[in-house]
Amino acid sequence: MTMMDDKTIIAKRVALELEDGTLVNLGIGLPTTVPKYLPPAIEVYFQSENGIIGMAANPEEGMETLALTDAGGGFVAAIPGAVSLDSTLSFGLIRGGHLDLTVLGGMQVDEKGLLANWMIPGKMVPGMGGAMDIVNGAKRVIVAMTHTAKGKSKILKKCTLPLTSARRVSLIVTELAVIEPTDEGLVLREVAPGVTKEQVIAATEAKLIVPDIVPVMPISEEVAA
Amino acid sequence: MKKSISCEHAVEMIPDGASIMMGGFMGVGSPHRLIDELVKQNKRNLTVYCNDAGLPGFGLGKLIATKQLKKLVATHIGLNPEAQRQMVTGEMEVELIPQGTLAEQIRAGGYGLGGILTATGIGTVVEEGKRKVEVDGKTYLLEKPLRADFALIRAYRADYRGNLEYMLTARNFNQVMAMAADKVIAEPHLIVPVGMIPPDCVGTPFVCVHHIVERGQYYDYDGR
Numbered sequence: 503m504t505m506m507d508d509k510t511i512i513a514k515r516v517a518l519e520l521e522d523g524t525l526v527n528l529g530i531g532l533p534t535t536v537p538k539y540l541p542p543a544i545e546v547y548f549q550s551e552n553g554i555i556g557m558a559a560n561p562e563e564g565m566e567t568l569a570l571t572d573a574g575g576g577f578v579a580a581i582p583g584a585v586s587l588d589s590t591l592s593f594g595l596i597r598g599g600h601l602d603l604t605v606l607g608g609m610q611v612d613e614k615g616l617l618a619n620w621m622i623p624g625k626m627v628p629g630m631g632g633a634m635d636i637v638n639g640a641k642r643v644i645v646a647m648t649h650t651a652k653g654k655s656k657i658l659k660k661c662t663l664p665l666t667s668a669r670r671v672s673l674i675v676t677e678l679a680v681i682e683p684t685d686e687g688l689v690l691r692e693v694a695p696g697v698t699k700e701q702v703i704a705a706t707e708a709k710l711i712v713p714d715i716v717p718v719m720p721i722s723e724e725v726a727a
Numbered sequence: 728m729k730k731s732i733s734c735e736h737a738v739e740m741i742p743d744g745a746s747i748m749m750g751g752f753m754g755v756g757s758p759h760r761l762i763d764e765l766v767k768q769n770k771r772n773l774t775v776y777c778n779d780a781g782l783p784g785f786g787l788g789k790l791i792a793t794k795q796l797k798k799l800v801a802t803h804i805g806l807n808p809e810a811q812r813q814m815v816t817g818e819m820e821v822e823l824i825p826q827g828t829l830a831e832q833i834r835a836g837g838y839g840l841g842g843i844l845t846a847t848g849i850g851t852v853v854e855e856g857k858r859k860v861e862v863d864g865k866t867y868l869l870e871k872p873l874r875a876d877f878a879l880i881r882a883y884r885a886d887y888r889g890n891l892e893y894m895l896t897a898r899n900f901n902q903v904m905a906m907a908a909d910k911v912i913a914e915p916h917l918i919v920p921v922g923m924i925p926p927d928c929v930g931t932p933f934v935c936v937h938h939i940v941e942r943g944q945y946y947d948y949d950g951r
Contacts, residue, residue, distance in 0.1 A: 552753075552755070553896045553898055554895065554896055567895065568755075568897075569895040575752070575754060575806070580895075586894075588898050589778070589899050589900045589902075590902075593827030597827055597847065626805075626811075627814065627823070628805025629779075629823045630825050631805075632826040633825075634827075634848055638847050639827075639847075664852050665850060665851050666851065668850025668851070
């Protein structure tokens with residue numbers, strides 16, 4: 503078994519999906535750790551829907567700007583050439599097909615590749631924020647989430663929680679596998695280092711289409727990808 | 728010069744039961760002085776349109792803690808547990824709207840449009856009770872325009888005519904909300920002489936702004 507923890511495996515694998523020169527929106531939580539594992543040669547422009555293109559990682563202490571924040575209200579930095587946006591322009595970019603990729607967390611994904619990630623009726627109703635627009639509008643949607651929660655599969659035959667969108671997501675990356683939703687169903691594309699196909703099938707409620715050859719995720723143990 | 732008034736006077740114009748557009752995103756770019764004054768004058772039964780519920784003790788969170796809202800129309804309330812509690816108990820009505828849809832509904836209200844068509848929300852609970860419109864084979868939801876009695880706008884700089892300039896992510900909903908209310912009150916960080924804000928940097932033209940709030944005691948840019 504690998505020594506990496508689950509979230510590191512997911513973040514490192516997702517980092518391989520980011521392409522040079524693209525506009526990317528990262529959801530809160532695990533997706534925000536993805537940039538740590540980007541190869542130095544790749545330059546990606548991060549959008550935060552509260553109003554910026556060119557967001558950079560946390561500013562040095564004492565260098566915070568009180569009006570430069572991410573969608574959670576936390577201080578961020580910006581690259582030279584960054585752009586500030588009002589909310590209509592920010593979502594115009596999202597809905598209008600100008601956003602190349604989003605990576606966001608998930609509560610459930612089902613056999614059709616539909617995502618539920620914004621509320622648990624009667625328990626937790628944080629609201630959808632920008633998630634519905636982003637899942638609908640981004641050119642590619644990657645769900646980065648743990649495979650199970652409290653021992654139960656999060657990849658289900660049918661979502662039991664309210665859907666975020668009727669749009670099929672592009673890829674699901676977990677600590678066990680990479681799964682691609684297709685017209686035929688969920689295809690197992692890769693397994694994590696040290697994980698077998700059988701282990702992934704056992705941890706997944708939804709039916710998986712398993713090709714004869716399923717490669718191992720091309721991620722290394724080193725911190726830099 | 729007639730546009731500049733005290734914070735106290737500005738809030739006196741807002742009656743109980745008023746509907747208010749309020750800029751800000753997790754308290755960043757919120758009209759903090761006007762919020763404090765709304766608390767002080769204990770204006771009640773307010774309907775507020777805002778991206779979120781702020782944080783406990785910060786931004787709109789202050790008005791929610793004192794139960795001054797009858798209704799909140801927002802996209803996300805997850806960082807304010809008190810807002811979630813009041814929603815569950817029914818003390819405050821909460822309507823949740825996708826963020827891009829809320830922005831466009833406000834834009835429609837301010838730009839004189841009869842609504843907007845968006846695919847966001849199709850196939851989810853958001854579509855319930857709404858008209859669907861097909862355009863060139865694609866289905867959209869018809870989302871109606873939104874307006875309010877007042878807009879409370881946080882700006883970086885205002886001149887004495889009322890032109891507003893915004894700063895970075897404190898711009899967010901402020902710019903579009905300044906178009907969509909009967910009475911627009913701006914709370915700038917600085918008030919500068921007319922002509923100091925370059926025309927290309929004006930985010931909201933002076934014709935939309937009815938009052939600007941004078942600087943009182945010192946506040947940091949984001950009210951912290």
